[in-house]
Amino acid sequence: MYGPQSGGLRTTVDRLAREYVVRGHQVMVLTPSDGDADLSVNDLRKITLKSPLIPRSGGYRIILRLGKVRQLLREYKPDVIEVSDRTTLVILAPWARRRGIKVVLFAHERLTGVLLSFIPKQLPARHLVNWLVAKWNQRCANNMDRIIATTNFAAEEFSGFSNVTLVPLGVDHETFYPGPIENRVESACGKRYLLACTRLSPEKDPHFLLEVARQLCQVDLQLSLVVIGSGPLLESLQETIRTERLDISLQGFIDDKTQVAQYMRDAEIFLAVGPLETFGLAALESLACGTPVICRDSAAIAEIVDNHSGLALARDARSWVSAIEEILGADRPQMSLACQERAARFTWSTTAETLLDQYQELMSEDEVLEAGVFR
Numbered sequence: 001m002y003g004p005q006s007g008g009l010r011t012t013v014d015r016l017a018r019e020y021v022v023r024g025h026q027v028m029v030l031t032p033s034d035g036d037a038d039l040s041v042n043d044l045r046k047i048t049l050k051s052p053l054i055p056r057s058g059g060y061r062i063i064l065r066l067g068k069v070r071q072l073l074r075e076y077k078p079d080v081i082e083v084s085d086r087t088t089l090v091i092l093a094p095w096a097r098r099r100g101i102k103v104v105l106f107a108h109e110r111l112t113g114v115l116l117s118f119i120p121k122q123l124p125a126r127h128l129v130n131w132l133v134a135k136w137n138q139r140c141a142n143n144m145d146r147i148i149a150t151t152n153f154a155a156e157e158f159s160g161f162s163n164v165t166l167v168p169l170g171v172d173h174e175t176f177y178p179g180p181i182e183n184r185v186e187s188a189c190g191k192r193y194l195l196a197c198t199r200l201s202p203e204k205d206p207h208f209l210l211e212v213a214r215q216l217c218q219v220d221l222q223l224s225l226v227v228i229g230s231g232p233l234l235e236s237l238q239e240t241i242r243t244e245r246l247d248i249s250l251q252g253f254i255d256d257k258t259q260v261a262q263y264m265r266d267a268e269i270f271l272a273v274g275p276l277e278t279f280g281l282a283a284l285e286s287l288a289c290g291t292p293v294i295c296r297d298s299a300a301i302a303e304i305v306d307n308h309s310g311l312a313l314a315r316d317a318r319s320w321v322s323a324i325e326e327i328l329g330a331d332r333p334q335m336s337l338a339c340q341e342r343a344a345r346f347t348w349s350t351t352a353e354t355l356l357d358q359y360q361e362l363m364s365e366d367e368v369l370e371a372g373v374f375r
Helices: 008-022 066-076 089-098 111-116 125-143 152-158 207-219 234-244 257-266 281-288 317-328 332-343 348-364
Strands: 027-033 037-041 044-050 080-083 102-106 146-149 164-166 193-197 224-228 248-252 270-272 293-296 310-313
Touching: 008 027, 008 044, 008 281, 008 348, 027 066, 044 066, 066 089, 080 089, 080 348, 089 102, 089 125, 102 125, 102 348, 125 152, 146 152, 146 348, 152 164, 193 257, 193 281, 207 224, 207 234, 207 248, 207 317, 224 257, 234 248, 257 281, 270 281, 281 293, 281 332, 293 317, 310 317
Parallel strands: 027 044, 080 102, 102 146, 146 164, 193 224, 193 270, 224 248, 270 293, 293 310
Antiparallel strands: 037 044
16 A cells, blocks of 8 residues: 555665566566556566545545455466565455465554544543454454564564564665765755655644754754645645744645755754654665654654764753754764765665565465465
8 A cells, every 4th residue: 555655664675576577577566556567577567556545544445345355366376376465465465365375564654653643632432442442453464374563663563462573674786875964954845854755644643743843943953944845734734834834844745855865964963753663764764865863753754863863852842952052063074974874875776685485484384385465
């Protein structure tokens, strides 16, 4: 389940597909879209299914044509299915396993947190959501051969199940790399700025960026805030920024990874405000560019950022601005090097090879000799 303006999920699915093909596997990627399409390039086949929009999601679509999905699977005869959609597609797991197909689930989000972000805190329905998600996760775990979690934070929702495996994601180090520190001021924006790359939707808590911007005005740090991303909250955020005259520049969704990387290199600090990120790929990409990160201590990126490459903090704008001042006063070359060293531990080749080893282990249980991967 990803759309044209998806971030980390789309990056992960597409990059792993390419890594699998390079290693000799045939791969099919199936995603929802506004129309049907079937494109093959060598051993990579990309299929989109016409699917309805999810209301108030900012463009996300959901696959409901499960009969068509089953038809495609029967024709393709995959050895392994990676499921990156915890709504409709997980229902296919029992069907696939009865046919000898191994099925793994990628835990790309904390489902409880995502759903609760759309429900007012005072409503008793929150308790019902917790109960329903627990039951759904139990069903998912029981029906899957394996659950892939990218961090301990992502795995917590499946605690107690023995088929959970941690596999960190990677970084495209050819695109995301550091630049000359002295050239940061000569940026695309023409001034010093902080950067955030986030979907503008409730579960990402982009309103916290407004709080940080207000606090920045009080301490007069002369820093602009640049935000890359789009979503259902775009118009309301624009209205607040205009009304309060906040120094925030909303760049919208940028599909060009090279351009995003340049924004990261030029930024003083990357702000990862999302409280529910199960990995935080954009923050890791920023570290690879040599730019320190301030993140929420409740999110998974806190497992990666250390005191040498940034800070993990609670949701408090004053604390974040104090941390910004602290990082600005630090030895930038030394901190930039520490950021790069943290990011260097994560590569897509390692992620792909680890996953393929997992799948080979699963298939060896049934003595499957020929390996292909369906995504």
